[in-house]
Amino acid sequence: MKGRRITVLLCENSAWKAWIDAAGQGPDAAKRLEGLDPVKLPCTGKVEEGMVLKLLENGSAGVLVLGCPKDNCTYVRGNYRAEKRIASVRAALREAGLDDGLVRLDFLSSLDSRKLLDIAAEFRASVLEGVRQ
Amino acid sequence: MITAVRKPFAEIAGMLEGSRKVLILGCGTCVTVCMAGGEKEVGILASTLRLANEKEGRRMDIVEATIERQCDREFFDTVRDKVAEADVVLSLACGVGVQFFGEVFPEKPVLPGLDTKFYGAAIAQGVWAERCSGCGTCVIADFGGVCPVTRCSKSLLNGPCGGSQKGKCEVDPVNIDCGWQLIYDRLKALGQLAKLEAVRPIKDWSSGSHGGPGKIVKEDAVL
Amino acid sequence: MSTLTMDGLKSGSRLERVLAEGHFAVTAELGPPKSADTAPIGVKAAHLSGNVDAVNITDNQTAIVRMSSIAAGLLALKEGIEPIIQITCRDRNRIAIQSDVLGAYALGIRNILCLTGDHQKFGNHPTSKNVFDMDSIQLIGMLACMRDQKRFACGEEIRNSKKAPVVEPRILIGGAENPFGDPLEFRAIRLAKKVEAGVDFIQTQCIYDMERFAEFMRQVRARGLHEKVKILAGLTPLKSVGMAKYMRDSVAGLSVPDSYIERMDKAADKPAEGIRICVEQIEALREIEGVAGVHIMAIEWEEKVAEIVKAAGLLPRPEPAAGPEVRT
Numbered sequence: 001m002k003g004r005r006i007t008v009l010l011c012e013n014s015a016w017k018a019w020i021d022a023a024g025q026g027p028d029a030a031k032r033l034e035g036l037d038p039v040k041l042p043c044t045g046k047v048e049e050g051m052v053l054k055l056l057e058n059g060s061a062g063v064l065v066l067g068c069p070k071d072n073c074t075y076v077r078g079n080y081r082a083e084k085r086i087a088s089v090r091a092a093l094r095e096a097g098l099d100d101g102l103v104r105l106d107f108l109s110s111l112d113s114r115k116l117l118d119i120a121a122e123f124r125a126s127v128l129e130g131v132r133q
Numbered sequence: 134m135i136t137a138v139r140k141p142f143a144e145i146a147g148m149l150e151g152s153r154k155v156l157i158l159g160c161g162t163c164v165t166v167c168m169a170g171g172e173k174e175v176g177i178l179a180s181t182l183r184l185a186n187e188k189e190g191r192r193m194d195i196v197e198a199t200i201e202r203q204c205d206r207e208f209f210d211t212v213r214d215k216v217a218e219a220d221v222v223l224s225l226a227c228g229v230g231v232q233f234f235g236e237v238f239p240e241k242p243v244l245p246g247l248d249t250k251f252y253g254a255a256i257a258q259g260v261w262a263e264r265c266s267g268c269g270t271c272v273i274a275d276f277g278g279v280c281p282v283t284r285c286s287k288s289l290l291n292g293p294c295g296g297s298q299k300g301k302c303e304v305d306p307v308n309i310d311c312g313w314q315l316i317y318d319r320l321k322a323l324g325q326l327a328k329l330e331a332v333r334p335i336k337d338w339s340s341g342s343h344g345g346p347g348k349i350v351k352e353d354a355v356l
Numbered sequence: 357m358s359t360l361t362m363d364g365l366k367s368g369s370r371l372e373r374v375l376a377e378g379h380f381a382v383t384a385e386l387g388p389p390k391s392a393d394t395a396p397i398g399v400k401a402a403h404l405s406g407n408v409d410a411v412n413i414t415d416n417q418t419a420i421v422r423m424s425s426i427a428a429g430l431l432a433l434k435e436g437i438e439p440i441i442q443i444t445c446r447d448r449n450r451i452a453i454q455s456d457v458l459g460a461y462a463l464g465i466r467n468i469l470c471l472t473g474d475h476q477k478f479g480n481h482p483t484s485k486n487v488f489d490m491d492s493i494q495l496i497g498m499l500a501c502m503r504d505q506k507r508f509a510c511g512e513e514i515r516n517s518k519k520a521p522v523v524e525p526r527i528l529i530g531g532a533e534n535p536f537g538d539p540l541e542f543r544a545i546r547l548a549k550k551v552e553a554g555v556d557f558i559q560t561q562c563i564y565d566m567e568r569f570a571e572f573m574r575q576v577r578a579r580g581l582h583e584k585v586k587i588l589a590g591l592t593p594l595k596s597v598g599m600a601k602y603m604r605d606s607v608a609g610l611s612v613p614d615s616y617i618e619r620m621d622k623a624a625d626k627p628a629e630g631i632r633i634c635v636e637q638i639e640a641l642r643e644i645e646g647v648a649g650v651h652i653m654a655i656e657w658e659e660k661v662a663e664i665v666k667a668a669g670l671l672p673r674p675e676p677a678a679g680p681e682v683r684t
Contacts, residue, residue, distance in 0.1 A: 050173050053180035092177065095142040096185040286475055287445070287486070291493035291549060293542075294472040295534035295561060304475045317539050330545060332553050335450065335494045335509060 004061035006036045006124060011044050013074045015066035017110035022117050029113075032121045035128065036064070043067065044105070045078025052089045052103055062127035065105045066116065072109070079107060101126055134163035134254075135227040136261045137170060137247040142181065148244045149182070149223065152193060156219035157246070158212065158234070159199030160226035167261050170225030170247050172199040178225070178246065203230025209237050216241055269340030269347070275328055277319030282336075284312030290333040292316070366503065366556065367528040369466035370438045371410040373676035374649075375557065375586045380642055381649030382670055383440065383559065383588060384661050385412040388428035390421065397428055400658045401435035407662040408652070409673055410467055412559070415442040419479025426460045433464055440530060441465050444473025449489035450498065450509050457499060458514075461525035469530035469559065470495040492531060493546075493553050499529050500554025531555040535563070535572035536610060544575035551584045558585055559651040562592035564603065564612040566640050573646050582646030589641045590651045593660060594630035597621050631664055638668040 010016040019038050022029050037060075041047065044067030052063050065086060073079045082105060090100035104123055108115045125131040139145075149155055157175050165171030179197045186193050198215050200208040203226035209216070216222060221242045224231040228249040235243045251263035266283045272290075273280050282288045286304040293313030296303030300314040320326050338344070365372050374381050384404050389396040404411055413432060415425040422428075429439035441460060443453055457468065472492045476484050490498065498509050506514050506524040515522045531550045535543055547558065563569045569589065576582055594600050597620045604612035616633055623629035634652075641647050654661050665671055 048173070050176040050180065053177055053184070057180045057183050092142070092181055093184075096146070096181045098181075098184055098188060287472060287488045287491070289472065289488070289491040291491050291546075293537065293539070293546075294492075295532070295537045296474070297538045299538060304477055311538070314539055317542055329542075330549070332493055332497060332549050335490045335498070338489065 004059060004128070006062045006064060006127060007055050007060040008036050008038045008064045008066065008120070009041050009044070009047055010038055011067035011079075012040050012042060014068040014072075014110045015108060015116065016040050018066075018108060018113045018116040021110075022113035022120075025113065029117055032117045035124060036120055043073065043075045043078035044082035045073070045075055047082050047085060049085055049089045049092065052086070053092070056102060062102045062104070062123060064120065064123050065103075066119070067105075067107055069107045069109060101132065134166050134252070134261075135229070135249060136167045136251055136253045136263075137164050137227050137249045139169050139174060139178070139225070139247055140245070142185075145178070145223065145244075145246055146182070146185065149193070149221070152221045154194045154196070154218060154220045155182075156196045156198060156212075156215050156222045158203070158216075158222055158224050158226070159197075160201075160203045160224075160230050161199055162202040162204075164225060164227055164247060165199075167253075167255070168259075170227075172197075175199055175225055178223075202226070204233050206233075206237055209234070267341055268336075268338070269342075269344070270337065275333075276316045277323055277325060277328075279312065279316045279319050281312055281316060284310070284315060286312070289313065290336060367466045367526050369410070369528045370676065371440065371467055372528045372556070374409045374674060377674070377676050379649075379674045379676070380670065381410075381586070381588060382408045382665055382673065383410050383412060383649065383651045384408045384658065385414065385651070385653045385655065386428070386432060386437075386658065387414050387417060387655065388423035388425065390423075392423065394431055397431045398435055401432050401437045403658040404661055405436045406673065407665050407671065409649075410438040410440050412440045412442060412469060412651070415444050415471070415473075416447060416479070417474070419446065419474050419476045419481065421480060426456060426463070426465065429460070429465055430463055438467070439465060440467035440469050442469045442471055443495065444471045445488050445490055445492060445495055446473030446476065446486050449487050453495065454498070454502065454508055457502060457525050457527070461527055465527070467528045467530060468499060469532065470499065470555070471532055493549050496529055496531055496550055496555045497553040499525075499527065503527060503529070504554070528556050529554060530557045530559060532561070533558050534561040535569055536561070536565070543572065544579060544581070547576060547581055547585075548579055551581055555585055557588060557648070559588045560590045562590040562603075562610070562653055563637070564610065564616060566613075566637065568611065570644055573644050577646050586648040587646060588649040588651040589644075589647050590653060591634055591637055591641075592653045592655070593634040593657065593664060594620055595627050595657065596630075597626065599630075627660075631660060631667070634664050635667045638664070638670070 010019055023033060044065055047065055055063050067079050067082060070079055086103060086105040089103050093100045106119050157179050159172050159175035160170050175197045179195050182195055196215055198212045200211055202208055216238055221244060223244045223246045224234050225246040231243055231245045252265040253261045253263045256262045264283060268282045281290055285292050286302050287294060293311055297311040297314055300311055302309040302311045320328055365376060386400045411432060413425045413429040416422055425441040429441040432439045470492050476482055476486050501507055502525055506522050508514060513522055514524045533547050537543060600612055600617045600620050603610050619629055620626055638650055641650060652661050652664060
């Protein structure tokens with residue numbers, strides 16, 4: 001468990017910008033982003049069930065998906081689709097007797113690096129250290 | 134298309150218990166369209182199984198493959214080697230494909246990964262509904278193109294029954310439209326309501342599955 | 357066409373004779389027991405005997421298993437009741453139904469009501485296969501063919517061998533109609549189809565909205581159907597306000613006038629008020645041209661039927677001219 005890394009799928013229109021912002025905020029912020037591998041996506045609507053499961057299968061300790069707030073998606077409904085697909089992945093994990101907390105979807109604007117850091121830290125604690133809130 | 138839904142994970146895992154080398158074989162036609170057993174679904178199932186196996190400490194090699202369809206012999210040729218290497222094949226084809234696999238590879242255990250449901254159409258993205266029962270003698274010309282055998286829960290040919298309410302069937306007023314309301318509305322729109330005035334005689338059910346498993350021979354196509 | 361008995365009747369049943377003589381007919385309903393116990397039939401029959409002309413014996417109503425209609429009908433016959441046995445299309449195919457009809461007639465049954473049948477999902481065996489080899493209109497046609505053409509549905513004559521006599525079941529054929537079901541404008545047409553198929557009498561689903569029923573009867577008369585089939589209007593006496601509201605809100609196609617609900621609400625003795633309303637309905641129905649009688653469905657309240665019939669001035673029941681002896 002420990003020592004494994006978390007994949008973060010970031011929408012380039014919002015969360016990715018917030019990530020860049022956060023990563024440039026100095027050593028404390030950098031520490032909170034440790035162990036997380038960012039991946040840029042055109043939209044959270046690009047995420048598919050199989051993609052998330054493959055990441056877990058290939059060794060990701062968890063998959064965090066971050067994108068634009070609802071009703072603010074550049075592609076209009078991409079984040080709504082993401083919401084349904086992530087719900088479906090989590091249900092598949094539960095059905096297989098696995099931990100659905102390994103996958104999480106959240107929404108934030110490009111200016112909200114603060115929220116990104118909080119979520120990232122929370123998710124890492126949850127996935128790598130079993131700390132659930 | 135033939136529609137199906139994937140069996141619950143627990144049922145599949147139960148069927149595969151004790152197997153060491155599993156080939157999950159998808160089908161690229163009907164079940165891809167209704168998103169139950171195509172290449173994507175094979176991938177999802179395979180990943181989920183591997184994750185579950187890892188957690189439980191079960192050793193199982195899972196190979197994934199999808200062929201065009203499993204109801205024509207030729208398409209199996211592309212996966213003969215994978216089939217040979219597997220202990221068991223979990224077919225994500227409809228019931229036809231699963232059985233046909235067994236006829237083409239009689240010595241290889243094959244399991245069904247889907248529950249086959251009905252002949253249907255996509256009435257909206259992600260929603261499929263039944264339209265045909267394969268009764269063997271199509272009469273929808275007399276009913277404005279709406280099938281009374283399939284769309285009426287009681288297959289009435291002189292419907293509706295007393296349970297038709299506000300265009301819905303009493304068997305499931307949320308999900309099932311009254312087939313006879315549909316027939317009535319359609320014939321009315323076509324100006325053909327008179328078609329409903331004659332008493333329609335009892336159906337010959339023997340042309341469908343009530344006559345036993347069917348078979349079609351097209352002589353000019355037989356080699 | 358149809359063979360009539362010496363006195364011009366098709367079955368000679370008491371119900372047929374009452375209707376043929378132009379009396380306002382009264383029928384009621386009896387649900388067989390959900391076991392092999394014969395006692396409940398005797399109890400219900402005792403309430404109905406002498407107070408009605410014939411009694412429907414339901415066939416696994418609501419798809420809940422009960423003693424078979426034919427068996428219960430024969431037991432009712434022994435208790436002095438003329439049964440109208442019911443056959444639905446849900447549980448039996450044409451082979452079983454024709455077989456049952458031969459047997460029922462041989463044992464003295466003379467009236468059969470043909471129904472589609474409630475879907476099995478409503479009953480206590482929702483996972484069973486259903487049959488629906490035919491619908492109620494085809495069933496009526498099949499029985500009319502047995503009686504009038506003396507042939508089975510396959511076309512064969514109804515005789516035990518080429519040398520044996522033709523012995524066809526001479527039964528009175530009934531059907532049901534829901535005047536308020538959807539599509540509304542189609543209901544009279546559907547009734548016309550049943551008449552064409554050969555139905556002799558119709559019982560409607562229970563009525564509360566007399567105006568809507570009167571409109572239905574206008575459509576029926578416009579097609580001359582009232583002269584070809586005897587129509588018995590269905591009634592169910594209200595027992596409580598809750599029941600009135602339930603009928604209004606939960607039963608398909610049924611509308612209950614606010615005035616009835618108000619009366620039930622205000623009444624001190626609600627069951628008595630319900631009976632009173634029912635009697636008024638009977639009186640109103642007698643004024644509608646084409647209504648040949650009433651079918652009183654007092655489910656689990658059979659003891660009130662006598663009271664209703666008496667208050668409506670319909671007792672004693674007429675004794676029609678003697679018909680063919682019914683063997684028991």
